[in-house]
Amino acid sequence: PVNPRSGEVPVVPQGISRDDFLQALEELKQELGGENVEVNDKPLRDGWYMEHPNTHDMMTILDEEEFVAGAVVYPGSTEDVVKIVKWANRWLVPVFPISMGRNLGYGGAAPRVRGSVTIDLGRRMNKILDINPQDYTCLVEPGVSFYGLYEELGKRGLREHMWVDTPDLGGGSIIGNTVDRGVGYTPYGDHWACHSGLEVVLPTGEVIRTGMGALTEGGENTWGVFPYGFGPYSDGIFSQSNFGIVTKMGMTLMPNPGGHEGFMYTFPNEEDLGPLMEIIRPLRIATILENVAQLRHVTQSIAASGLPKSKFYSGTGTIPPDLIHAAAAQTPVGDHTWAYYGMSYGPPHIRAHKLALIDSEFRKIPGCRKIDPSTLPEDEYFWSRDRIASGTPDIHELRWVNWAPNGAHIAFSPVSPIRGPDATKLFQLGKRIHERYGIDFMPAFCVGLREMHLIVEIVFDRDDAEEKGRALGCLRDMVDEAAREGYGEYRTHLVLMDQVAGTYGWNDGALGRFNERLKDALDPNGILAPGRCGIWGRRYRGRGWEM
Ligand code: FAD
Incomplete structure (x- = not known):
């Protein structure tokens, strides 16, 4: 169904005037190209699983206008993602990254804060950067789906050699599913446990790599085979959080068990x-x-x-x-x-x-x-x-x-x-x-x-x-x-994130406060996915956003 909009469109995120929001989007068009910035001012189209919308949750439990994007942008590279977060900091506009937005049952493509600018990473950043048949590993961008990797294994004649673990539905993004700690059903079903090393754009625009990818030179050599690198294991803070935007991820694949x-x-x-x-x-x-x-x-x-x-x-x-x-x-x-x-x-x-x-x-x-x-x-x-x-x-x-x-x-x-x-x-x-x-x-x-x-x-x-x-x-x-x-x-689901985060309240909510400290340090303007997993930056906290 195509649903007519109620209220003024586009939805402008709180804290910025309508004129400034539109001007900010014009500025972003100059940086990314006009075709890569879409204002969400059209009727909301629900589509179906394979042709899902990226503007809202097509399976919404609230009114569709509640968790709706003000605009959607399409970066083509890590550098574009850096430009977007720097722009968001200049204009204090909340941004919400999705890899493919098929997170149905948990909020679909919708942002937690109404009017956020959705960063649809998957549309243009969809390359399989490496498949290594000796090590049974791959390196992917956010737009690579389970189907996409499966098809590529077929094209390269590797399907009999190695398997991709897939959730119940194969149309999701390998990165999107993994950072939300999704599961599949082979022995490699714990996707987060099977990933190895990330490239992440921090909310202030710095780019880091974790695990072996962080080596000054030649990180690709061992990126997919050893997840930890040296020093604190930082990957965890980039899953089920709002501390960074993952632009590349190493993933392990399962050898064909021979029957x-x-x-x-x-x-x-x-x-x-x-x-x-x-x-x-x-x-x-x-x-x-x-x-x-x-x-x-x-x-x-x-x-x-x-x-x-x-x-x-x-x-x-x-x-x-x-x-x-x-x-x-x-x-x-x-x-x-x-x-x-x-x-x-x-x-x-x-x-x-x-x-x-x-x-x-x-x-x-x-x-x-x-x-x-x-x-x-x-x-x-x-x-x-x-x-x-x-x-x-x-x-x-x-x-x-x-x-x-x-x-x-x-x-x-x-x-x-x-x-x-x-x-x-x-x-x-x-x-x-x-x-x-x-x-x-x-x-x-x-x-x-x-x-x-x-x-x-x-x-x-x-x-x-x-x-x-x-x-x-x-x-x-x-x-x-x-x-x-x-x-x-x-x-x-987005709508339950505050409540669920609240149930992890041991020691008077110590974990929640720790997450808030990380949030404020990494994202001082609170622009990245405010409220995701119950984590709100200083600019939002205690102002009635929690539900
Ligand atoms: P996205 O929607 O792109 O991402 C999920 C969330 O992670 C985003 O909302 C965003 O907040 C965050 N995120 C995404 N990409 C990034 C990034 N690059 N950087 C930072 N944050 C990011 N899920 C399972 O795990 N297992 C199942 O078996 C399963 N079965 C399902 C069955 C049905 C019938 C349905 C409808 C859904 C099912 N799902 C299941 C839920 C869902 O479809 C999948 O988890 C799907 O893979 C998630 O969508 P996605 O991969 O497009 O991720």
């Missing part, structure tokens, strides 16, 4: 969750379960079919469990409640050993069923998990967004130990609060290594203000109640 075999098990009862976690934990920590183990609830499996809720239920409120089970009866999940999707890697004799161990452990849950993949049709969800866990980007996962008309979604993603009582407590907490707000509960447990993220996607109608209000209320309650029990979010 792979996806597998699927189902378990009958909701109550199986606890005992199952006790089985999963030792297998996962010992890497017998080798990739991010996914345990999905049957409601999520039904939604992943891509059919809208209205196909199964025409009443109001949450879909009754018997209808979910009736729908599931037509799928491989059958009359069961949990579906486990996993992948075993290596040649057949190595896989056989691990798969036998997994099988004997999983079968300790009474009624456990192993699904034979050869019985599954081509468009069955299992095959999407199979592709993703073997380095092939995909977009099947988008289908569950169709659950609601004008489907949009927002995520609750707390971190928990892989323990039965914790999984059960979190499950009950989410279920209870969803019931309170009349929202369908679609949990999926994603087991990293020693922890798991519970990912609960709330799917809502983006044109229904009442439904959006309930979704936000549900999320806010879950964040607070989970935090009180010791479960913090691993990542969050």
Whole structure:
């Protein structure tokens, strides 16, 4: 849909007059070229995942005008990015960097402060600077997507040699996803752990390189193979923050393990969750379960079919469990409640050993069923998990967004130990609060290594203000109640960033104050992504911006 604007356009960020803002943009056009500075004065077009807008969040939980860009600029090089931040400091204009802006569920392309100038890095800075087949590394710019790297590996005849780890959707930026600490599903799924060295433009315009890239000469030689360099390891402050703009990043790639075999098990009862976690934990920590183990609830499996809720239920409120089970009866999940999707890697004799161990452990849950993949049709969800866990980007996962008309979604993603009582407590907490707000509960447990993220996607109608209000209320309650029990979010949507940052309040908010000190030192004018991850510069703090 194309949405007409309400209020004056372009939206001018606070603290600068409309005339000055327009004059400042004219000045920036002189520096970058007129075609690389776009004022956001047109109707807002939502598009879809592959043709997403860069001006706002197409899956917004608030009014679309709330987190909206005043303008979008397209740097073509690190030098252009330096020009933009220097310009922002001269005019005191907030800027918000995105790599590709497909951060759907967490704010999409939207800036946290209304009227910010979005720096769309990916449009022109989209080069794969290096692929090294000996070291299994690459060096990329912000506009390189998981699909882009996958295609390039194909062109260079390297796809059989090395794999790119991809999140559920392959259209995102490798840098954008990694700096937001996103995850994929091969053994290289912890993207931040797999990156190696950054080039960063600081908010005042200096350019630094971290890790081995910081060597005076010849940093490229070891950039991708050793992440730490010498001295303090500074990379961490450039992830989930607003301390710098990443313009290059080294990334490690996975050697083809010589074979792979996806597998699927189902378990009958909701109550199986606890005992199952006790089985999963030792297998996962010992890497017998080798990739991010996914345990999905049957409601999520039904939604992943891509059919809208209205196909199964025409009443109001949450879909009754018997209808979910009736729908599931037509799928491989059958009359069961949990579906486990996993992948075993290596040649057949190595896989056989691990798969036998997994099988004997999983079968300790009474009624456990192993699904034979050869019985599954081509468009069955299992095959999407199979592709993703073997380095092939995909977009099947988008289908569950169709659950609601004008489907949009927002995520609750707390971190928990892989323990039965914790999984059960979190499950009950989410279920209870969803019931309170009349929202369908679609949990999926994603087991990293020693922890798991519970990912609960709330799917809502983006044109229904009442439904959006309930979704936000549900999320806010879950964040607070989970935090009180010791479960913090691993990542969050723009709208929840202050609240989530507040839950990391040990020692009277010492970490938040430390972040503010870094912010004020690195970004004295507070121009870079104010408010991102709950970090506000001095110019904004305590002036009513937090929500
Ligand atoms: P961007 O939107 O470009 O970046 C994300 C944020 O990081 C930006 O808002 C910005 O604040 C910051 N940033 C970006 N680039 C820079 C930079 N160069 N310098 C400084 N800061 C920067 N995500 C997962 O991780 N795993 C999943 O499995 C997954 N599944 C999804 C399934 C569905 C159906 C949907 C809709 C979304 C899913 N997502 C998932 C969320 C999201 O799509 C991805 O994380 C996506 O990769 C993020 O978008 P992007 O890569 O374009 O990043």
